[in-house]
Amino acid sequence: MKPPSFEYVAPRTLDEALEALATSNGEAKILAGGQSLIPLLNFRLARPRLLVDLNRIPELGYIDDRDGGLAIGAMTRDAAVEREPLVRERMPLLDEAIRWVGHAAIRARGTVGGNLAHADPAAELPAVAVCLGAELTIAGPRGRRTLAAEDFFQGYLTTALQPDEILVDVWLPAVAPSTGQAWLEFARRHGDFALVGVAVSLTLDRGEVSNACIVLTGVGGKPVRARAAETVLVGGQIEDRMTPAADAVRGAIDPDADIHASKEYRTHLAGVLTQRAIHTALERALAQDPSALDVRRALERMSRYA
Amino acid sequence: MPDRRMVSVIVNGRGVERAVEPRLLLSDFLRHELGLTGTHVGCEHGVCGACTVLVDDQPARSCLMLTVQADGASVTTVEGLASSPEKLHPVQQAFWDAHGLQCGFCTAGMLITTVALLREHGAPSDADIRAALSGNLCRCTGYQNIVKAVRLAAERTNGRV
Numbered sequence: 354m355k356p357p358s359f360e361y362v363a364p365r366t367l368d369e370a371l372e373a374l375a376t377s378n379g380e381a382k383i384l385a386g387g388q389s390l391i392p393l394l395n396f397r398l399a400r401p402r403l404l405v406d407l408n409r410i411p412e413l414g415y416i417d418d419r420d421g422g423l424a425i426g427a428m429t430r431d432a433a434v435e436r437e438p439l440v441r442e443r444m445p446l447l448d449e450a451i452r453w454v455g456h457a458a459i460r461a462r463g464t465v466g467g468n469l470a471h472a473d474p475a476a477e478l479p480a481v482a483v484c485l486g487a488e489l490t491i492a493g494p495r496g497r498r499t500l501a502a503e504d505f506f507q508g509y510l511t512t513a514l515q516p517d518e519i520l521v522d523v524w525l526p527a528v529a530p531s532t533g534q535a536w537l538e539f540a541r542r543h544g545d546f547a548l549v550g551v552a553v554s555l556t557l558d559r560g561e562v563s564n565a566c567i568v569l570t571g572v573g574g575k576p577v578r579a580r581a582a583e584t585v586l587v588g589g590q591i592e593d594r595m596t597p598a599a600d601a602v603r604g605a606i607d608p609d610a611d612i613h614a615s616k617e618y619r620t621h622l623a624g625v626l627t628q629r630a631i632h633t634a635l636e637r638a639l640a641q642d643p644s645a646l647d648v649r650r651a652l653e654r655m656s657r658y659a
Numbered sequence: 660m661p662d663r664r665m666v667s668v669i670v671n672g673r674g675v676e677r678a679v680e681p682r683l684l685l686s687d688f689l690r691h692e693l694g695l696t697g698t699h700v701g702c703e704h705g706v707c708g709a710c711t712v713l714v715d716d717q718p719a720r721s722c723l724m725l726t727v728q729a730d731g732a733s734v735t736t737v738e739g740l741a742s743s744p745e746k747l748h749p750v751q752q753a754f755w756d757a758h759g760l761q762c763g764f765c766t767a768g769m770l771i772t773t774v775a776l777l778r779e780h781g782a783p784s785d786a787d788i789r790a791a792l793s794g795n796l797c798r799c800t801g802y803q804n805i806v807k808a809v810r811l812a813a814e815r816t817n818g819r820v
Contacts, residue, residue, distance in 0.1 A: 357682065359681065384725075392705050396704065462724070
């Protein structure tokens with residue numbers, strides 16, 4: 354199918370883009386990488402009166418060192434994140450997960466901001482943003498505001514963005530020392546949206562997990578943070594806590610069934626992937642903190658795919 | 660009268676100017692306006708990869724781009740790969756030699772995707788090749804020979820594609 358008719362503007366500055374949105378009476382759509390919006394136009398599921406194309410606003414594309422963390426402009430292409438040495442060195446979870454976003458040709462066009470603002474319930478980057486404690490800055494006619502990623506995602510394809518606002522900046526705080534992270538997902542075909550995906554970040558301190566973050570994608574309308582599982586992992590003997598953590602994840606989610614997978618299968622998968630991701634994250638944390646001998650011994654005793 | 664915009668695009672090294680509706684997909688611009696029907700349109704929603712072209716040397720689904728977005732850009736289609744009508748591009752030659760095509764519908768997208776891969780990774784592993792091609796569907800399911808063709812192209816070109 355072909356897109357329906359629409360008016361089109363390609364502003365050169367953020368202010369011009371905000372102005373176009375402000376005068377559109379909520380009948381505009383923002384075009385970022387277009388890898389989700391243009392299919393919706395082609396299917397005529399979206400029929401905006403006006404398309405505001407952000408692709409000619411250079412100020413929205415950057416990856417910068419900022420306040421000890423990393424700032425990523427909303428129009429930064431996924432492929433640019435994938436190639437960025439700063440991301441590889443300092444944001445291992447993002448570096449690992451970005452490779453699972455679509456295919457090379459999709460990542461060459463798709464943007465970080467578009468991915469987050471579209472908020473597909475099975476997408477990688479929303480879960481990564483929540484797991485990393487990202488702060489998202491939104492520009493609008495009333496000025497700028499900054500939200501924690503966890504508050505940005507509100508439900509199925511729904512975020513805190515108002516129709517006259519634009520997501521402009523993603524800030525990722527520095528990852529603590531002795532932290533191991535892992536992204537794992539399962540999809541029937543490479544590049545498809547995940548049936549289930551999981552982001553895990555674990556920080557070790559004196560041989561124990563001192564901080565844990567586990568966020569799943571594909572199991573709800575928005576990224577699901579498995580707080581009960583995080584609590585299980587923190588402190589004490591890690592060996593005894595892997596299975597309870599996976600159980601806590603299974604208990605915390607209520608995924609929908611669809612043509613791709615049943616509720617039971619998704620729930621099972623969430624437990625298995627979480628356990629594997631915890632294992633990998635611990636190995637990576639140990640690589641930075643070889644003194645955590647108890648954790649190392651525990652890992653050696655545990656089978657990888659329990 | 661629908662709103663039309665002037666776009667100026669370099670397609671296969673040649674500058675073209677046209678007035679187009681903002682809703683015209685790049686794939687339709689290439690095929691219908693320029694007659695470059697080597698770029699095939701399969702699913703028209705970014706799943707099959709048949710319409711993949713290079714936009715400023717990066718692979719892109721031409722069905723997921725508006726022509727107006729390509730204003731000022733350089734686009735390479737399958738017609739722009741070979742340097743002369745007599746001599747196939749090394750990736751095309753490798754597909755020929757390794758029987759990397761059957762009906763040919765997916766081939767243009769496969770070739771463009773392969774060129775983009777080999778420019779990024781001169782010596783890709785089989786896993787790299789399969790990951791790179793995962794966004795291109797072949798309904799003849801001739802994937803084994805396509806992978807062989809990419810490997811052959813990589814060996815012959817050593818990253819210079």
